[in-house]
Amino acid sequence: MARTPLSPSSPFSPFSPAFWRSPLRGPWLTSVLGVVLLGGITVLFLTGLVSYAAYNPNLSPVNDKTPDKGILGFYLFSWPTSPHWLYRLNQGVHVTLGITLIPVLLAKLWSVVPKLFTLPPARSLAHALERISLLLLVGGALFEFVTGVLNVQLDYVFPGSFYPLHFYGAWVFFAAFVVHAVLKTPMALRNLRRLREESSELVSPNPAEPTVSRRGALWFVGGGSLLLFGTTVGQNFDGPLRRTALLAPHGGAEPGSGPAAFQINKTAAYAGIREADTNEEAWRLVVVGRDGRTARLSRADLLAMPLHSAALPIACVEGWSTSDQWWRGVRLRDLAALVGYDADPPDVLVESLQRRGAFRRAALRANQVADSRSLLALFVNGEDLTPDHGYPARIIVPAAPGVLNTKWVARMTFGDL
Template sequence: MRDDDPRLPSSPRLPSSPGFWRSPLRGTWFTSVLGLVLLVGITVLFVTGLVSYAAYNPGLSPVNDQTPGKGFLGFYLFAWPTNPYWLYRLTQGLHVTLGITLIPVLLAKLWSVVPKLFALPPARSLTHALERISLLTLVGGGLFEFTTGVLDVQLDYVFPGSFYPLHFYGAWVFFAAFVTHAALKAPAAVRAVRGRGRERERERERDELVSPRPEAATVSRRGALWFVGAGSLLLFVTTAGQSIGGALRRTALLAPHGWADPGGGPGGFQINKTAAYAGIDPAETGAEAWRLVVTGRDGRTVRLSRAQLIRLPLYSEALPIACVEGWSTADQWWRGVRLRDLAALVGYDGDPPDAFVESLQRHGAFRRAALRANQVADPRSLLALYVNGEDLSPDHGHPARVVVPAAPGVLNTKWVARITFGAL
């Protein structure tokens, strides 16, 4: 139809009216390119998100399970490994960085299909009805997942309830809609992207997304895609450094734990939870007051001062701390007692069992955490007393903290007061 076609209203006022959406950029080819990028990106996001949840070992203990009642949605859970030691740093860094990088693509995709949200009649066939339902769920779920994810990364926990179940269940709803929509639209999207010349022109004539009364173009579709890509690249550059580390950390302007390492000296690396925030009383962590209580087989218990721990065999390991918000530290040199050696003190001379770690902290999540037997047995898993050659600072967990390779940061418990082996 031409702009002066009498079948078109002269001044359409409703979003459902023909000609209301007048951008010349909209069309199946444009939205298909964006859709295929999201097909790959969102699949990676979903998989790395599930992997992150598995890293908490939620089937091990209720204190590790942040989504109680998940039922069959936990079918895929597996025992999280300790090798390679940078595994969680990689998977969660990829999850957060990719999620932020895809925001311009998601917004452009939603903009490109917004006329379909208002199209009448609501359903022309069963297939069309399924497509509309999947589209509405996809749009709502996508906005929810990306919004809650960004807010969690930038502002920590700002939700009316725990972030974990909201994001977990939202991800399943969103991905179910995403798979349905992809199954319905992916073949047409591939054809639209691969079409050439006259074939593409014939498709445009039947294209519901093409405006019947387009305005004059100010940029080509390819130019618009370059613009979207530039926005994604900008977000990548200003975020990725928080996970990659090194000199690139200075480019992480949008990352809350990016830019330069905080402070200086051996303890000058990222801190997610300070001693003041956790409610740590300095009187409880002094040499006279603090004791580590270790309990094991048949209730055997030992109480160890920090001085006694220092007299035990000490080992050093270079390990990072990686957090669910996507940030991570560089490898830090930790020195302390192996967890499996502590298990041996209370009757587990062979393969050590699972462990339950309790902290002195009074505020914040993960005051307690459970570790699997493979984590306890790993010779790199330490009850750390030093970092980078000096005593732990109060904010890094003085007098002692757990450090486990490949574990999420919150399972590397600070201000440890008690470890119970074989209690799960």
């Protein structure tokens, strides 16, 4: 027997206002959540743009993961090297805040879900444009938060590269967010000043008995955000706080003991590094410079050069970071001088021995090469690098994202890229 479709006016149809019976929904709750997201998402967008700039994506085609960005890359600049904790702070804020806002975003979407089923779908051209922007807003928010969380967990189940997906998705989402904020912020501020709910399509015409107050619901959402904050933020610190980062892949687990006991993203085994490639008999660093001038250096040759030390952290796009580690090695600008760049060293292309994973080739700007703290590191915390930390030699540059601090370096080519 065929089942009769529900009428939109039926209380059992989601298209009927009577279907949505929660007494919590209303302009005041939606406005409070909206104001929190207005500030939080603005900070997320700005720190996301800064994080993208830190990759020096204009070093094409090596670092550029979004080759068709066009005018969306209008703000890009050579990433600075000071303060040395700049990327650590920016990415820590970006990831921690994004995870903390998840309960607020879900509560906001729950509070306005009846509007997604409003009939007719478009009462006018202006209303149709508002509904389209709402779909872009909701879809963009879910896409950005979901891909961001998956990236933090190193779970790349989505098709394509995370970088262009997240970059373009952010622009689409934020454009819809700005339109929505311009239209709704004045109304939201008026709603916050009201002490009672007035007639609104968000207010149920047939509310159920309340089991919690609206302020109680806000405390519940805030508690969820606080819980996520407390189980994420520790990945930016060392000591006891790091053990609280239960939701971060490089958080709660202790990395062991000894001078090299700090977090890594990829092990030597994962990257396909073989001991036969890195032993002192086999490994040579190839440095190429002006007019094809080339130097082939063993580790003993590098140790014979002037060695320098710098205290620098490792900070990755997933939000985790370490405190300053003591690195010792040869300055990048001294390697540039070996192949003809005695003054004003240029950009450099760095190539790794690794066989698997992204950023097997990465480029650094001239200002990063020239910084006296930028090293081809041979030691960390007074000991040789371990295989997992990049033995026999790795790049370490102040304020750079972790993936640009190339491990298992095999070749460096100085010159305009």
